[in-house]
Amino acid sequence: MQNQFQVRKEMCDIGYRIWLRGYCAGNEGNHSVRIAEDRVLCTPTGVSKGFLTPDQITVVDMDGNQIDQHNPMKRTSEVLLHLQIYKARPDVRAVVHSHPPHATAFAMANIPIPEGIHPEAEVFLGKVPLTAYTTPSYKELGESVVAVMNQDTNSVMLGNHGSVCFDRTLMGAYYKLEILDAYCRILLLTRQLGRINQLTQPEIIELLKVKEKFGLSDQRLACAARGCVGADNEPFLATFEPRTRTVCACGEDGRIEKDPAAMSEGDFESLVQQVTDQIMAGVQS
Ligand SMILES: [Zn+2]
Numbered sequence: 013m014q015n016q017f018q019v020r021k022e023m024c025d026i027g028y029r030i031w032l033r034g035y036c037a038g039n040e041g042n043h044s045v046r047i048a049e050d051r052v053l054c055t056p057t058g059v060s061k062g063f064l065t066p067d068q069i070t071v072v073d074m075d076g077n078q079i080d081q082h083n084p085m086k087r088t089s090e091v092l093l094h095l096q097i098y099k100a101r102p103d104v105r106a107v108v109h110s111h112p113p114h115a116t117a118f119a120m121a122n123i124p125i126p127e128g129i130h131p132e133a134e135v136f137l138g139k140v141p142l143t144a145y146t147t148p149s150y151k152e153l154g155e156s157v158v159a160v161m162n163q164d165t166n167s168v169m170l171g172n173h174g175s176v177c178f179d180r181t182l183m184g185a186y187y188k189l190e191i192l193d194a195y196c197r198i199l200l201l202t203r204q205l206g207r208i209n210q211l212t213q214p215e216i217i218e219l220l221k222v223k224e225k226f227g228l229s230d231q232r233l234a235c236a237a238r239g240c241v242g243a244d245n246e247p248f249l250a251t252f253e254p255r256t257r258t259v260c261a262c263g264e265d266g267r268i269e270k271d272p273a274a275m276s277e278g279d280f281e282s283l284v285q286q287v288t289d290q291i292m293a294g295v296q297s
Pocket of ligand 1 (some may be wrong): 111148
């Protein structure tokens with residue numbers, strides 16, 4: 013087992029990165045590491061993740077009771093969310109809860125993170141479920157997360173709130189957070205360009221097979237041929253403006269041909285004349 017001081021120090025280092033990258037402002041966010049069956053180290057409440065020190069990290073049991081009574085710091089109230097994930101998934105040893113701006117924008121808009129678009133996101137995140145809004149720090153928050161996750165899930169978006177990422181290691185959970193926000197930033201930039209290319213079904217199946225070869229299981233491989241990947245993309249796709257087509261007026265020999273939809277010079281002059289006549293008629297009457 014990793015030395016407990018090393019784990020505390022790593023929690024401070026990860027906290028600093030979370031703060032530096034703007035995933036948590038002020039005292040927002042929290043992360044934890046499960047160090048034994050009934051022991052979890054978690055960040056304290058009321059401290060910026062950018063300024064944590066190893067002695068501030070608190071110790072709780074699996075019921076959320078703070079064990080280190082001598083610690084003047086109090087455990088985060090969000091630890092219940094972490095504990096529910098640990099109970100549902102014994103393979104998970106670290107949980108990171110943050111408010112990454114680009115990903116959280118999707119949760120604010122109640123738009124699920126789309127799938128079948130970016131290979132990195134498919135391999136390292138997979139399906140990212142979105143929960144309905146629940147009050148932070150209440151047990152319903154954890155229940156809503158457990159209700160939408162399966163054995164392969166490593167990231168969940170919390171409605172109107174933020175994200176929670178989890179993994180076998182703290183670094184692994186933090187990487188999920190970075191990849192999640194980077195992917196959502198790319199999606200928002202793509203939206204500005206006005207159109208998006210979705211991977212085809214054979215491309216998605218191929219990708220999920222590659223993922224399996226990496227040792228990363230993904231339940232979607234069993235249903236990808238039936239179109240389960242991207243089944244929830246509609247809310248995001250609906251934010252794009254309808255596509256306007258550019259009609260090429262070039263002939264095969266490069267000669268400019270008349271675009272039937274375009275107005276000729278004569279048509280335009282006649283329109284200007286009609287408008288002018290109407291204005292003059294108005295002035296004279
Ligand atoms: Zn939060």
